[in-house]
Amino acid sequence: MSDAPGKPVPKPNGDTQPFWDACNADRLVFQKCTSCGHAQFYPRSACVKCESAALDWSDAEPTGTVYTFTIVQRAPSPAFRGDVPYVLALIDLSDGFRMMMNVVDCDPQDVAIGKPVGIVFEQREGQKVPQAVLTA
């Protein structure tokens, strides 16, 4: 993805600060419920499965597969126009949670449902954001 000015930069809040701090250290983390074991994403104040507030931050295996994707031909804002066509995808991480990412550094035509991906971090002003890359 090009780093054109104006692309949205995530603004961490009280629920998500540890997640984004970890990204800036090139680590992908997620909430694991110490009560029921649920792998939770996105970060919240309590577990959606058992309501426990005892959530631990765990390092995620930086691998996953493409659950679904689209090749975007019409950008939602000028900041993304330079990237068209780009791939927007839902990635199922190996630890059992789902995230939205772009699949970057590839020919969009090579992306397919089920393909394995790894995680890289893209600098967005002062915040790194996780992105997916094809690994096969």
Add this chain to the structure above:
Amino acid sequence: MAKKAVITGVHNTKVGEVPGSTAMSLHAEAARGAVADAGLKLADIDGVLCAYVITETYPMLSSAFCEYVGIQPNFNAGVNAGGATGAIMVMQAAAMVEAGVCKHVLCVAGDNRVTGMTRDRVVAALAEFGHPQFEVPYGISIPTAYAMVAQRYMHETGATLEYLAALSVTHRKHAAMHPDAHMTKPITMEDCADAKVISAPLRLLDCCLISDGAAAYVISAPDAAAEAKTHPVEILGAGQGHTHEHIVAAPSLTDFGCKQSSQRAFKEAGIGHGDIDVAEIYDSFTITLLVELESIGFFAKGEAGRAALAGELTHGGSLPCNTHGGLLSFGHSGAAGGMFHVVEAVRQLRHEAQSRQVPDAELCFVHGDGGVLSAHCSLILGRG
């Protein structure tokens, strides 16, 4: 006398480009039209439900609307559930009149998204939709989210782009029979195939329109419906289903809350899918309608597109659907978009749909969904 709440008045404004209109003038025109249709006066309205507009800023839209038309109702509130708003308004108003809180509730929404703001502003406003930290940074927009639903659906079912195109063509054919529709020029399967890709696999003709327009209806208490002059349309069943807001958190991309909402509505009405004569189901994209037709249970998984190709979703087919042309061709004016489905349902059940009329229609299924198949509301309406 009807036992259930009754829809006594409906109206839609002209839809498309309405030069000189404002969000408020469209609201007022639709509201006065629906009240007049019912044979009532604005002064008879004792409850109001509004939604939202994006062309202007109204932190308290329902209050601003009442001020604009000069009414002071006993009850006044807003509903904000995207495309499910129109159906939820009916369910909410029905609950209020059946509980005796109000006699005649006016539901109204509209926006002038074509003439009131630039296309880029519309697209940018819609792009604000999405989780601000976990979706928006990746360049999501509403079409891209639905494109991901379509990609997964096609992967699982083997559905083809032709299935989607069949829906576009059918909707345009229906819109051509409606005097108020936005887009009436016939389109072919080839036009759909040649349309530019917006977000693969969705192409331009898979996407709803952006239109100026407004709609309104009056929901009346069972014992007050006789004050209206129209043939009563009863709200026989209603149900909602809510599974997520953001697509990243959706529990499934092929089954949705419409399954629960429709089950609840059918159960309350005491009827089944086969009893339905005509359906008006939210169609923000072709894929929206396709997955909902299956998730609701009108067709087996992967079969709705084949049915569309075979002509089952138009007059003479097993389930005439979106007989006004839907959001794809009749028009889409913000929260009013889902209300157009209700307005058409009422016209079908009153047997006032002229050349679009499904003969002897007695029972209609109506469905709205908001977000990315996030918020769902189903209605069963019956000719009283």
